[in-house]
Amino acid sequence: MKKKFMRTKLAIALMSAVLLASCSSNADPLASEVPAQTVSAGEVETVADNSTATTVSKTASERVTYSEEDLDSSWEDIEHSTITLNGTSAAIEGTGAVVDGNQVTIALPGVYVVSGKLIEGQIIVDLESEGTVKLVLNGAEIHNAEGSAIYSKQAGKTIISLQEGTQNIVSDGDSYASTGEDDPTAAIFSEDDLTINGAGSLTVEGNYNDGISGKDDVMVAGGNITVHAADDGLVGRDMLAIKEATITVEADGDGLKSTNDTDASKGYIVIEGGVFDLKAGNDGIQAETELLISGGEYSIVTGGGSANGAVKAEENGPGARGVQQTAAVETSTAAESESAKGLKAAADITISGGTFTIDSADDSIHSNNSLVIAAGKMSITSGDDGIHADASIAITGGTTDISKSYEGIESMLITISGGETHVVASDDGINVGGGNDQSSVNGRAGENTFSTTGDSGLHLDGGYVTVDSTGDGLDSNGSIYMTGGTVTVNGPTGNNNGALDYDGAFEISGGLLIAAGSAGMAQAPSEQSTQPSILMQYSSTQAAGTIVSVKDSAGKEIATFAPAKEYQTFVVSSPDLKQDGKYTLYSGGTSTGTETNGLYSDGVYQGGSEIVSATPASSVTYLNESGVTTGTTNGGMGGGRRTRG
Incomplete structure (x- = not known):
């Protein structure tokens, strides 16, 4: 996503004036890195034969690395420039940035400390060549009615550091002057890598579309962040990684999201910890490929909660003989394309820690491939399935409490070998599906079709499991194998x-x-x-x-x-x-x-x-x-x- 843009004459003059400075350490004081820190979330691959199922773990260290600059929010002892916002304009002290009316353009790598209020304007990061810009929000309020308030147009990486003890506000209007396919769509928008860190607070009002969005990698390594968004709250196209931040999102679309659907090695989300309060009209956390969570506290409400789930009749009508012969009847008028899941991934989900309270109109946890729960504590109320994966589910530890669901746990292959699992379901409790099971990729009827052949089965190898179901309790269109547990x-x-x-x-x-x-x-x-x-x-x-x-x-x-x-x-x-x-x-x-x-x-x-x-x-x-x-x-x-x- 690296692009060259025409410089304004003013920016060219500025570059010429500070050419020698650009060769000094002040040109990019954030360029050096220390050995990377890696996330601790794990990926687990499920392997099955016709009588048992096991899991093989591999680390996620290749997925996300945090450099020193991603984690460091300090600036006082680093040479920096200051940008003081004065209503409709700004004053610059130092080099590397220029003011043109109500627009502040940062043209050189470096550290820029922003304070004051810009009631109608924009900060643009637009470098001639790749580099890192650290934008320290030190009690700043920025509003732009016609576009992004902070727009990183061209840079190797932009870091937004939230100064401890400060409140910062960034907002846009409900319509943009430029709405082309490649134009910004969020109150904070980055064409390149974006990191947010620090111990301060940030409130983002995404009135047009998204709150915070990056077209490459987005990392959050700190801060108390609140986002209100007309569509999605926090988006990283190639990757979204979060560790030890406090994030509150109210979004009409998805809460947290990664969107790259053209590269199987991207479009993933990795969360190491933090506190999350997510209220989303659609999915709470949605990854286009993998979702890896190793810790944190989560309160997630989607689609208005389980009370707004599709109303379904009992799946097996009178006279049915244990197979799904009749389609469930839904009275929901929601469009089939809508999805209001709590946690969702188009590939795999691995949960190795965290505390979750999920109230979802659709599936609470949904993977289009495999799902592993190795640890953590989950309290789930679902308007559809509590936990669903198209290919396989492995529960090896943790506490999972599904207090409301249509079907509690559902997949082609289910293995429970540890932890505590409690299921309440209005249809089947634990279901190894066959035929048309009425759950779906988008949470609506008639889309998932499970085969009755292959490695389908339910494996109960350990742990403590309770089921309270109106339909079948343990239901397998294949076989059931039990070797241990209660x-x-x-x-x-x-x-x-x-x-x-x-x-x-x-x-x-x-x-x-x-x-x-x-x-x-x-x-x-x-x-x-x-x-x-x-x-x-x-x-x-x-x-x-x-x-x-x-x-x-x-x-x-x-x-x-x-x-x-x-x-x-x-x-x-x-x-x-x-x-x-x-x-x-x-x-x-x-x-x-x-x-x-x-x-x-x-x-x-x-x-x-x-x-x-x-x-x-x-x-x-x-x-x-x-x-x-x-x-x-x-x-x-x-x-x-x-x-x-």
């Missing part, structure tokens, strides 16, 4: 869905699984499992909160659980269940143990009624009040069994 499901009350729903197999070899739900489409794990399971079907619906306890012949509790909703089937699988052991199922009563999401631990169950006793002779045992029974096959859908009342 999973509890409060499944559907309607008979057209099941707490467990899979088309291939459900092989369980470890961990604690509890699933309660309706009877019409109920499934247990597959018989090829190496860890035993029991499916109990009651003759009538049990009231919500009625405890189920399973004990062995010595009185040891295998599991004690109080379903949150009414239920007619109960599935349990535990390493403590053994074939040829004798087990008794109790109902009602109380427990002195500690209750967490319905699961009791470290206590004594007492006062319940003995319902049935059985000795499992195979990996899956089906029970009713009369004892061991047999389940009929699930209608040719493969793998497991569905019970019949």
